[in-house]
Amino acid sequence: MQPRRTDGYAPIRDYALIGDGRTCALVALDGSIDWLCVPDVDSPSVFGRLLDAERGGCFELQPVEPFEAERAYLEDSNVLQTTFRTASGVLRVTDLMALTHRDDLSPLREVVRRVECLSGTVRLRWRVDPRFGYGTAATRLERRAGRPFAWAGADALWLSTWNLGEQRFEGEAELAAGDGAVLAIGVSHGEPAVFPGIDELVRRERRTHEFWPRFAGRAEYDGPWRDAVVRSLLALKLCVFAPSGAVVAAPTTALPETLGGTRNWDYRFTWVRDASWTIDALLALGYDDEAHSFFWWLMHASRRTQPRLQVLYRVNGSSKASERELALDGYRGSHPVRIGNAASEQRQLDIYGALVSAIWLYVDDGNHLDRDTAKEVAEIADLVASIWRRPDSGIWEVRSEPTHFIQSKGMCWVALDRAARLAEQGELPGGHAARWREQADAIRDFVDDEGWDEKRRSYVRATTMRELDASLLTLSLLGWDDADGDRVRSTVDAVRRELGHGPYVYRYKGEDGVAGGGEEGAFLTCSFWLVDALARTGRVEDASALMDELVGLANDVGLYAEEVDPRDGSFLGNFPQALSHLALINAAVSIARGRQ
Amino acid sequence: MSGIHVVWASLAGGLVGTIALTSGLRIAQEVGLTRMDIPLLLGTAFSPSRSRALVIGYGFHALNGLAFSLVYAGIFLAVGHTGPALGAGLGLAHGMVSGGALLNALLPAVHPRMGTPWTDSEETPLLEPPGFLLANYGPRTAIVSLVLHVVYGTLVGWFAAGL
Numbered sequence: 196m197q198p199r200r201t202d203g204y205a206p207i208r209d210y211a212l213i214g215d216g217r218t219c220a221l222v223a224l225d226g227s228i229d230w231l232c233v234p235d236v237d238s239p240s241v242f243g244r245l246l247d248a249e250r251g252g253c254f255e256l257q258p259v260e261p262f263e264a265e266r267a268y269l270e271d272s273n274v275l276q277t278t279f280r281t282a283s284g285v286l287r288v289t290d291l292m293a294l295t296h297r298d299d300l301s302p303l304r305e306v307v308r309r310v311e312c313l314s315g316t317v318r319l320r321w322r323v324d325p326r327f328g329y330g331t332a333a334t335r336l337e338r339r340a341g342r343p344f345a346w347a348g349a350d351a352l353w354l355s356t357w358n359l360g361e362q363r364f365e366g367e368a369e370l371a372a373g374d375g376a377v378l379a380i381g382v383s384h385g386e387p388a389v390f391p392g393i394d395e396l397v398r399r400e401r402r403t404h405e406f407w408p409r410f411a412g413r414a415e416y417d418g419p420w421r422d423a424v425v426r427s428l429l430a431l432k433l434c435v436f437a438p439s440g441a442v443v444a445a446p447t448t449a450l451p452e453t454l455g456g457t458r459n460w461d462y463r464f465t466w467v468r469d470a471s472w473t474i475d476a477l478l479a480l481g482y483d484d485e486a487h488s489f490f491w492w493l494m495h496a497s498r499r500t501q502p503r504l505q506v507l508y509r510v511n512g513s514s515k516a517s518e519r520e521l522a523l524d525g526y527r528g529s530h531p532v533r534i535g536n537a538a539s540e541q542r543q544l545d546i547y548g549a550l551v552s553a554i555w556l557y558v559d560d561g562n563h564l565d566r567d568t569a570k571e572v573a574e575i576a577d578l579v580a581s582i583w584r585r586p587d588s589g590i591w592e593v594r595s596e597p598t599h600f601i602q603s604k605g606m607c608w609v610a611l612d613r614a615a616r617l618a619e620q621g622e623l624p625g626g627h628a629a630r631w632r633e634q635a636d637a638i639r640d641f642v643d644d645e646g647w648d649e650k651r652r653s654y655v656r657a658t659t660m661r662e663l664d665a666s667l668l669t670l671s672l673l674g675w676d677d678a679d680g681d682r683v684r685s686t687v688d689a690v691r692r693e694l695g696h697g698p699y700v701y702r703y704k705g706e707d708g709v710a711g712g713g714e715e716g717a718f719l720t721c722s723f724w725l726v727d728a729l730a731r732t733g734r735v736e737d738a739s740a741l742m743d744e745l746v747g748l749a750n751d752v753g754l755y756a757e758e759v760d761p762r763d764g765s766f767l768g769n770f771p772q773a774l775s776h777l778a779l780i781n782a783a784v785s786i787a788r789g790r791q
Numbered sequence: 792m793s794g795i796h797v798v799w800a801s802l803a804g805g806l807v808g809t810i811a812l813t814s815g816l817r818i819a820q821e822v823g824l825t826r827m828d829i830p831l832l833l834g835t836a837f838s839p840s841r842s843r844a845l846v847i848g849y850g851f852h853a854l855n856g857l858a859f860s861l862v863y864a865g866i867f868l869a870v871g872h873t874g875p876a877l878g879a880g881l882g883l884a885h886g887m888v889s890g891g892a893l894l895n896a897l898l899p900a901v902h903p904r905m906g907t908p909w910t911d912s913e914e915t916p917l918l919e920p921p922g923f924l925l926a927n928y929g930p931r932t933a934i935v936s937l938v939l940h941v942v943y944g945t946l947v948g949w950f951a952a953g954l
Contacts, residue, residue: 214912215911215912216910216911216912216913216914217908217910217911234908235908294911294912294913295909295911296913303908303909384908406912406913410912432912433912435912437906437910437911437912437913437914437915437916438906438907438908438910438916438919438920439906439916439919439920439927440906440915440916440917440919441919484915485915487915487917488915488916488917491917491918492919495826495918495919496826496919498820498826499823499824499825499826499928499929500823511919511920511922511926511927512826512919512927512928513926513927513929513930514929515930565840565841565842566842567841567845568841
């Protein structure tokens with residue numbers, strides 16, 4: 196493929212992700228690392244060209260001559276290999292973020308780029324342009340221990356090179372067939388820099404190469420689209436913030452849902468709403484440790500606000516996510532560039548259903564709730580029983596006036612239904628179970644009376660919005676009614692008919708209160724939800740055909756963004772999107788179960 | 792007042808102070824000021840079972856409270872003075888060391904189920920680290936912790952001075 200940029204920006208589809216469980220880097224097809232936040236995934240960027248081609252900073256590494264590039268992850272790993280072909284030779288770059296061991300003295304974070312000339316001769320150029328604080332902090336450049344060194348405040352970054360002559364942030368070198376070189380970025384935050392020796396660095400590389408296939412090999416899945424499922428699992432693992440077990444919705448901020456539009460949100464948080472999908476996917480694939488770690492984090496993080504839940508939490512468990520705008524150009528001029536997320540202050544009733552459903556899945560896997568957790572869950576159920584009649588901002592976090600979204604009510608039903616069932620099993624105190632069941636029945640009556648459109652034969656978006664909403668597909672996935680109940684089945688058909696566009700599905704087509712938002716792309720998660728819903732409503736062949744199409748929409752390394760533009764297939768929104776990959780895994784598992 | 796009396800009185804103050812500190816922390820949790828749960832943090836170092844961890848943690852924390860009261864007694868004897876004001880000052884220093892180093896840096900380093908800034912994809916810890924000044928457990932955690940340690944120190948100093 197011929198890499199291309201528009202005004203200095205690579206297509207979102209051209210990125211691949213590497214990471215170490217603490218932070219991630221986006222590597223473009225042309226060899227440039229355009230996104231890296233340090234020390235953590237929600238910290239400010241040091242390479243942010245993704246959001247400002249001039250001021251963001253990057254780490255370029257590519258042939259001097261014109262080239263074509265192709266790439267792939269090494270099998271079942273998050274180690275990326277890019278092959279550059281020029282008129283004079285072939286060069287291969289292997290990118291990874293090194294995994295460390297707490298007993299080893301190593302840089303706090305480390306990006307390793309190993310270069311090998313496979314044939315002919317290739318002149319290579321590299322340029323490291325660190326810009327701390329999203330490109331806004333004053334970055335000082337110096338030399339330390341013979342290496343180029345950049346720092347700002349408590350942050351520092353340095354480059355170590357081998358077989359490339361004098362160590363500099365920018366340079367060129369000619370490699371002949373058989374030659375190799377290494378460039379390694381080290382990062383520190385609030386501690387002295389650790390300069391790596393080549394032997395220790397090679398050990399960390401080997402450790403990283405060995406870990407990923409070992410991790411992927413634990414997947415208990417032999418169903419269809421196994422490669423896509425495993426790739427999704429590996430992408431999801433990069434979204435797990437290992438120090439706490441939290442899962443970010445995506446490792447990026449402000450990638451636009453419409454090119455040039457204003458829907459540019461920060462996704463480097465954990466949404467409670469994703470809890471159920473996350474635990475479902477991890478348990479289905481046999482990753483019990485990861486599911487338990489996430490469950491513990493979720494219950495611990497939400498403790499300060501319980502029984503009320505905040506929509507999202509920071510990966511360190513903090514509930515503070517105040518939103519502000521950065522003075523950056525934004526991806527291809529899409530501004531504002533936001534960090535933080537004001538949705539954290541909204542009332543979204545569906546998250547209660549997501550949390551209690553996650554707890555249900557956790558218990559269903561053979562675990563038990565301790566007394567404190569059981570008491571907390573019972574209090575959450577009590578709260579849902581008393582607040583479900585209130586309006587909310589819904590699953591899509593619309594910024595228009597709160598209203599009675601039908602999917603939110605359905606998720607409140609999920610919360611109360613699961614709580615009542617947990618009480619029947621003796622996992623929750625049963626004193627209020629009768630009230631939970633009574634209120635669950637009241638919700639069902641409300642949804643069937645106020646949220647059903649007989650003419651369209653479908654549930655609708657809200658009592659005040661009579662159009663369709665793809666989130667209604669989740670009612671089928673979470674057990675509203677029998678899976679093949681008439682109303683669920685015909686709602687699935689109506690969503691496909693009215694919001695579908697080939698394999699794509701739009702979230703909704705009505706108002707959402709975002710000024711200048713423009714026309715957004717199709718939401719990939721909704722496409723996978725449709726596959727899942729078709730499989731659960733007994734239409735496995737339909738689901739399989741749609742899944743085939745969707746798997747073909749991934750980029751060259753198997754990753755998905757949040758949205759896709761149906762006109763040209765280009766990716767939109769934050770990338771890669773954990774929810775897209777979670778939905779892919781759950782859809783594949785549903786089809787596999789349907790075929791059995 | 793004899794040295795042995797100061798030691799025993801400090802131990803008694805340490806017991807009462809630990810009860811006050813633990814109760815205060817639990818109240819702070821219940822009213823949503825913090826997610827800090829010292830017995831859970833300590834207990835999960837020994838058991839992944841939350842119920843068992845709490846029992847172990849409460850016991851371990853009580854022993855810590857008594858052990859620290861002996862340190863306080865040593866300082867009282869070294870400076871030849873006791874009293875609630877000195878106890879409060881020591882409690883403040885104790886709280887700062889606890890939030891700045893003991894829980895923030897040392898506990899994650901030895902706790903087998905707690906993440907650290909160095910934890911990577913190879914590990915799946917069950918507990919998030921406290922962060923500097925325990926901020927990960929809520930922005931008011933540091934203040935709650937400092938106030939409660941001052942209460943603890945005041946009680947130890949008060950008991951050591953003979954009430």
